Amino acid sequence: MASPRTERxxxxxxxxxxxxxxxxxxxxxxxxxxxxxxxxNFNIVELIRGTGAAERFVSEMFPPDLSAAxxxxxxxxxxxxxxxxxxxxxxxxxxxxxxxxxxTQQISTVGASRGERLRRxxxxxxxxxxxxxxxxxxxxxxxxxxVVALGLGPFPGTLALAVHSAGVLGKLYSETLEAVPSRxxxxxxxxxxxxxxxxxxxRLPQAMSGFTSLTLYQWxxxxxxxxxxxxxxxxxxxxxxxxxxxxxxxxxxxxxxxATIIVVLIVDRFSAAIRQRLAY
Amino acid sequence: xxxxxxxxxxxxxxxxxALSGATLGVEAxxxxxxxxxxxxxxxxxxxxxxxxVALGGGRVAVGGHDLYALPRRxxxxxxxxxxxxxxxxxxxxxxxxxxxVSLGEVGGMGGLGTLRTFLAGPGAGLSKKVGAxxxxxxxxxxxxxxxxxxxxxxxxRVAVARLLVQRPDxxxxxxxxxxxxxxxxxxxxxxxxxxxxEGATLLVNLHDVEIxxxxxxxVALREGSVAFDGPPERLTEDxxxxxxxxxxxxxxDEEAFDLSELRRGLERSMRLTEGRDGVSSH
Numbered sequence: 119m120a121s122p123r124t125e126r127x128x129x130x131x132x133x134x135x136x137x138x139x140x141x142x143x144x145x146x147x148x149x150x151x152x153x154x155x156x157x158x159n160f161n162i163v164e165l166i167r168g169t170g171a172a173e174r175f176v177s178e179m180f181p182p183d184l185s186a187a188x189x190x191x192x193x194x195x196x197x198x199x200x201x202x203x204x205x206x207x208x209x210x211x212x213x214x215x216x217x218x219x220x221x222t223q224q225i226s227t228v229g230a231s232r233g234e235r236l237r238r239x240x241x242x243x244x245x246x247x248x249x250x251x252x253x254x255x256x257x258x259x260x261x262x263x264x265v266v267a268l269g270l271g272p273f274p275g276t277l278a279l280a281v282h283s284a285g286v287l288g289k290l291y292s293e294t295l296e297a298v299p300s301r302x303x304x305x306x307x308x309x310x311x312x313x314x315x316x317x318x319x320x321r322l323p324q325a326m327s328g329f330t331s332l333t334l335y336q337w338x339x340x341x342x343x344x345x346x347x348x349x350x351x352x353x354x355x356x357x358x359x360x361x362x363x364x365x366x367x368x369x370x371x372x373x374x375x376x377a378t379i380i381v382v383l384i385v386d387r388f389s390a391a392i393r394q395r396l397a398y
Numbered sequence: 399x400x401x402x403x404x405x406x407x408x409x410x411x412x413x414x415x416a417l418s419g420a421t422l423g424v425e426a427x428x429x430x431x432x433x434x435x436x437x438x439x440x441x442x443x444x445x446x447x448x449x450x451v452a453l454g455g456g457r458v459a460v461g462g463h464d465l466y467a468l469p470r471r472x473x474x475x476x477x478x479x480x481x482x483x484x485x486x487x488x489x490x491x492x493x494x495x496x497x498x499v500s501l502g503e504v505g506g507m508g509g510l511g512t513l514r515t516f517l518a519g520p521g522a523g524l525s526k527k528v529g530a531x532x533x534x535x536x537x538x539x540x541x542x543x544x545x546x547x548x549x550x551x552x553x554x555r556v557a558v559a560r561l562l563v564q565r566p567d568x569x570x571x572x573x574x575x576x577x578x579x580x581x582x583x584x585x586x587x588x589x590x591x592x593x594x595x596e597g598a599t600l601l602v603n604l605h606d607v608e609i610x611x612x613x614x615x616x617v618a619l620r621e622g623s624v625a626f627d628g629p630p631e632r633l634t635e636d637x638x639x640x641x642x643x644x645x646x647x648x649x650x651d652e653e654a655f656d657l658s659e660l661r662r663g664l665e666r667s668m669r670l671t672e673g674r675d676g677v678s679s680h
Contacts, residue, residue: 310478310505
């Protein structure tokens, strides 16, 4: 079927080439780019001029300090980071699970009375709000809060990771629970199963492999985050990196950073392999 | 025990009427086949019978209870007496077959019983029932197999075993044979008829008119209301053409399509599957 547009010779074809919406979007992106470039003093020339200093910094890192004392300190830092990230993910998962269960929208509200709907809405919104607070505050800010409250060390760092992980996992868990195929769940509800029962036997088994995969991924993220938390005094290898930087001990920094990269890569690979198995 | 009655029932999905003014009475213990073109409202009718859809108007009574007026707790009590099986089985694929079967009794478990079953599996009494039910549908020894690893026909038999554990007073079977082979069809049908002889009211939603003819009463839906209600003898080819006329999936030329031709084709395709299911088990 020919549209009227094609019958008019000259301007345009069957595909419209100009649209106000498209042009507006381009203008908005361009405008925001300019606004942000001025706001951040973004300057390529300065970046190129700065390469000299960066080169000096990098060349001073080599050769890396591989003395026994440094290696021992690196090992301790890495282990601490590992422990923080693992415990953070685990505690986060434990807190996230019940909250996500409450924060999952029920399907069968057919014919439910207003009071019933309200009774369901209250825990839903409470848990969602709590999870949003946990998640929207970055872990490094949580670390600052806990360092102030509990002092320096890996314990406040672990707590920071746990709280942030709980927020992230809770949201992802409840999204997984809501996204499982609903027919088996409805079939259970149709034979008189309560909300709790349809959750346990209908939603949860279908979401379980997703949960495991998400938790592993959160652990991966925690390893990366845990290396930074040391910068605010919350333990782990980051604390050692900061101290060595302040002492201008760049060879030691090189060892610490190199070890961090290796560990992050190993954990990434390991977790990705397991997650791939789960996804079959 | 009272049966099922629908009075002037309407159900709409965003402006599209799936049921409009459907009225139907079913005696307790009766067996009834429901036929109709796709989009005629068959599945919606079944969903209205266990309050899985919102009602636009009318009244649905099951076992003497006004279904849509019941509070949640009473509704669940009534639903425990309504058993359902579906075209797509609708089992929980990750659970072992035996656990899926035991879920026929889940409505009757208390909070603690539910937790115990979830953590430790079904208790001794229930396990025995589950074993017997699986034996009855020819799946003895499959209790521990992950449901997703069973074939489609086997999954439908698991669904029937769940029904056997539930022992409902009303059975709603929504296209139970649409995705299974002829052997499974016969087997499932016999089990359903057996439950009916024991007193359960049986409603089966069918696309296969030949199977429907084996029921003493056939109800046909057309555009959301009852277009035919009577014994199979009265269901003439003319009446069938009327029921399936204007099938949303058919064009004007195909309106007077030859049903026997379609049936032959179906049988042929069923034979080709050699007893395996026509639908993958995901």
